[in-house]
Amino acid sequence: MTDRQTETRTINKKRCYDRIMLEIVGFCNAQCRWCVTGNKNHPTGKFVDVEKYDQALKVLFDHQLIYHGTKCSLFNWGEPTLHPRLSEIIDITQNKHGLFYNLSTNAGKAIEWQPEWFKKMNNLIISMCGFSQASYDRIHKFDFEKVKSNIERIVATARTAGYNTQLISVAHHVYQFNYHEVLPLYEWTKKLNISYNPSYAFINNPKEYRKYVNNELSVAEMKEVGQDLFCHFIDERIKKHPRKGCRLFDTLTIDEQGNIVLCCAIERDHEDYRITNVFDPDFLEKLENWQPPAVCQHCQSTGMSPIAEIPDGASFPDELYLTPNLRGTWQRLLLLANKAIKQLRCRALKYVK
Numbered sequence: 001m002t003d004r005q006t007e008t009r010t011i012n013k014k015r016c017y018d019r020i021m022l023e024i025v026g027f028c029n030a031q032c033r034w035c036v037t038g039n040k041n042h043p044t045g046k047f048v049d050v051e052k053y054d055q056a057l058k059v060l061f062d063h064q065l066i067y068h069g070t071k072c073s074l075f076n077w078g079e080p081t082l083h084p085r086l087s088e089i090i091d092i093t094q095n096k097h098g099l100f101y102n103l104s105t106n107a108g109k110a111i112e113w114q115p116e117w118f119k120k121m122n123n124l125i126i127s128m129c130g131f132s133q134a135s136y137d138r139i140h141k142f143d144f145e146k147v148k149s150n151i152e153r154i155v156a157t158a159r160t161a162g163y164n165t166q167l168i169s170v171a172h173h174v175y176q177f178n179y180h181e182v183l184p185l186y187e188w189t190k191k192l193n194i195s196y197n198p199s200y201a202f203i204n205n206p207k208e209y210r211k212y213v214n215n216e217l218s219v220a221e222m223k224e225v226g227q228d229l230f231c232h233f234i235d236e237r238i239k240k241h242p243r244k245g246c247r248l249f250d251t252l253t254i255d256e257q258g259n260i261v262l263c264c265a266i267e268r269d270h271e272d273y274r275i276t277n278v279f280d281p282d283f284l285e286k287l288e289n290w291q292p293p294a295v296c297q298h299c300q301s302t303g304m305s306p307i308a309e310i311p312d313g314a315s316f317p318d319e320l321y322l323t324p325n326l327r328g329t330w331q332r333l334l335l336l337a338n339k340a341i342k343q344l345r346c347r348a349l350k351y352v353k
Helices: 003-014 048-063 087-095 133-138 142-160 178-191 206-213 219-228 229-238 283-289 296-300 329-351
Strands: 017-023 072-073 101-105 121-128 166-172 197-200 251-254 260-261 272-277
Touching: 017 048, 048 087, 087 101, 121 142, 133 142, 142 166, 142 178, 166 178, 178 197, 206 219, 272 283
Parallel strands: 017 072, 017 251, 072 101, 101 121, 121 166, 166 197
Antiparallel strands: 251 260, 260 272
């Protein structure tokens, strides 16, 4: 075990977690090709039981694993706004237990957002796969105009609540086929006075991502990668990243069944997915004695972890849309796309050989 791993586990035995991810819906309504929850062959979860959710938070407080300063995210792989009792969950989180929380949504479903939800909302992340119906047909499979309308209603409700709308951010997943939508989407967010955070889309399916890193994807799979993703940036990040340590150990991730899971970036059907359950009598002992399995060592040794780590991700270059003089921006984008295509072709040749 690395020094970083030893340090993290020791610290977590002595203090509360500063960050916790609570899955309240174990599935998603989007159909993203590169996301594990969009893959219909992947096992899905269910709705969290609201009463057990309340009990789980009490257990975590009673064992001093969280405190009122813990950053609480009501999502991991799933779409939280699908829960029919979302309002009760938010009430339990912010009013009964006094926690500030983060929320994420793809805005694919129209729901009635309540002003009181913003009382202790740290931030709201809105995931968008582009700024056209063509992009949505290819990834989320939603009606683009309805998504825009849903977002506009969310922002309007936030303003009614007196919420700082700059704490609402659009997470734009940039693909090879939608990089030209960066600027119009940025301009739209400016009109709404919300934040804009574009990032390169990547293989957000742990199984496929490991195969990519290990050069084990088939030629057909690599062809899909080459048509959709800017993987040169991910490759550069992997090469530069230190081969030890992972900040995901500092985050407590719990699924909708109360399972404390390996990390927020592990698939449900992995043999090391579950560490323990918050309702097990000896869960604290199991958590404290847990040691990183082989999959963690592989993730760190191959440099996979930086893409999954929070908040690093794969940020899109600011200068390509924030520059005061936009002349030449699209030329730089085309050069970037051509560079990615050339690198992917070179990589694909390895598979053919």
